[in-house]
Amino acid sequence: MHELKKEFHALFEPSQNLAKGTLELIDWLKKAEPYYKKSVETIKRWFGEIVGYFEQRTTNGRVEGINNKLKLLKRCGFGLRNFINFEMRALLAWHFPNN
Known part of the structure; x- marks a missing residue:
C-alpha cells in the first residue's frame, strides 16, 4: 500500500x-x-x-488557504458587532499576516 x-x-x-x-x-x-x-x-x-x-498545473491550494484563514478569523471574531468590524479584521489579517 x-x-x-x-x-x-x-x-x-x-x-x-x-x-x-x-x-x-x-x-x-x-x-x-x-x-x-x-x-x-x-x-x-x-x-x-x-x-x-x-x-x-494549478491547484486550489491558495483558495483553500484563504478560506481557512477567513474561517479562523470568523471563529476568533465571535462577538464582533457588525460586518464592517469583521471586514476590517479580515483586511488587516490579509495585509499584515504576522500581527
Missing part, C-alpha cells in the same frame, strides 16, 4: 503532459482498487478535475 501511495504522488511530477498523466492515473487506479476502494471511487468521481491538473 505504501508503494501505491508513493506511485500516486509520483504521478503528479511536473515533467508529465496531459495524455501521459491521464494514462498513468488510469493504470494506477486499476492497481489500487483492491486496496483503496473508497479513494479510487472518489478519484473516479472527480476524474475530470484531477486530470485537469496535468493540463493547467
Whole structure:
C-alpha cells in the first residue's frame, strides 16, 4: 500500500503532459482498487478535475488557504458587532499576516 501511495504522488511530477498523466492515473487506479476502494471511487468521481491538473498545473491550494484563514478569523471574531468590524479584521489579517 505504501508503494501505491508513493506511485500516486509520483504521478503528479511536473515533467508529465496531459495524455501521459491521464494514462498513468488510469493504470494506477486499476492497481489500487483492491486496496483503496473508497479513494479510487472518489478519484473516479472527480476524474475530470484531477486530470485537469496535468493540463493547467494549478491547484486550489491558495483558495483553500484563504478560506481557512477567513474561517479562523470568523471563529476568533465571535462577538464582533457588525460586518464592517469583521471586514476590517479580515483586511488587516490579509495585509499584515504576522500581527
